[in-house]
Amino acid sequence: MNVLPLLLLVAGSAAVAGGARRTPVPAPLLLVAAGLAVSYVPGVPEYTLDPDVVLPLVLPPLLYTAAADSSYLDLRAQMRPVALLSVGYVLFATFLTFTMVIGTLVVQGLTLPLLIRVLGLPGRDPQAETLAEANAQAQASRAAEQHLDALLDDERNALPPPLADRLRTVLERRRNAVWERLGSVNPVTGETVDDTYRRLSREMIGTEREVFVRLRNHRYIDDEMLRTLLRRLDLEEAAAYRETA
Incomplete structure (x- = not known):
């Protein structure tokens, strides 16, 4: 790194600050004016000062000098x-x-x-947004179903037919859920078919939870089994709430 231009710049600044003592013009104004003038001189390099160096090394002496010169x-x-x-x-x-x-x-x-x-x-058009969501979900479900068929063709992923059908049912349910929101509304409750389905599912889960607790209280199952059964229900209930949101 060539430090000669930087030394010349520092020397020039010191000369301007020293000359300002013989004039009624404050030194900072002369330094700013001199810096603006030098910046337009061709060939003068650009300097970037590191704040970690300026704050602890450069600024304190300047503040001390200004305080010492003040009246x-x-x-x-x-x-x-x-x-x-x-x-x-x-x-x-x-x-x-x-x-x-x-x-x-x-x-x-x-x-x-x-x-x-x-x-x-x-x-915002809720009907149009729901239709766009349904189309996107339909495309994603079809792609997932094709991928599932490719996976099941591999012997390493062999499943009994009921379990394979359950996976397809999950995809079909997810695909139809959005379309059902576009359907008719129950005139009594104001719910769509999909909302009614989720509500009934949560009520069924609540009934199962009560039965599990009662069986634990009568010592038919222990606490560890109760926690396992309730955790499974909690996951299903959380999934139902997540689809509703």
């Missing part, structure tokens, strides 16, 4: 504008940020639905 009498005489700039500006910036956040979250959040209605923008 307590001048600071006391200018206490009011200094306090307004240091405290008042922070409070103003905090208030401005808070106002912008409230305006963005509350005002826009409350007025956006009204604006959509006024402009007549189309809203």
Whole structure:
């Protein structure tokens, strides 16, 4: 790495800061002006200062020099504008940020639905979304069923016909579940056929759970077997709730 240009830059900065002592212009302003002028000189390389070096090594000496050159009498005489700039500006910036956040979250959040209605923008179509979901699920289920047939053709994946049919039933049930949401609604409960099916399934699971607990209380099964049976029911119930969501 060629450090000569960097040394020349540091020397030039020190010369500008030393010359500022003989002028009424503050040194930081002269340094900024000199830096802008040098940046337009052709051939001057670009430098990127590492913050981990600037903060512990460069900034403390600069702050100490500025504090040593400052006048307590001048600071006391200018206490009011200094306090307004240091405290008042922070409070103003905090208030401005808070106002912008409230305006963005509350005002826009409350007025956006009204604006959509006024402009007549189309809203979400649940029927179209359900139809798109049903088409996607149908394609995925068909692909999964073809993959299942390919797996079952392998002797290593041989299953009894009832178990293989159960896997196909799961795919068929998942494929038909979305289409059933497009069907008719029960005029009494307002549920679709799929919603009624899931509700009845959960009620059946609840009945089985009560029976298992009663058998444990009468010492027909032990606690370990009860936990195994309840865990199986919990998984089935969680699956039912997940499909409903």
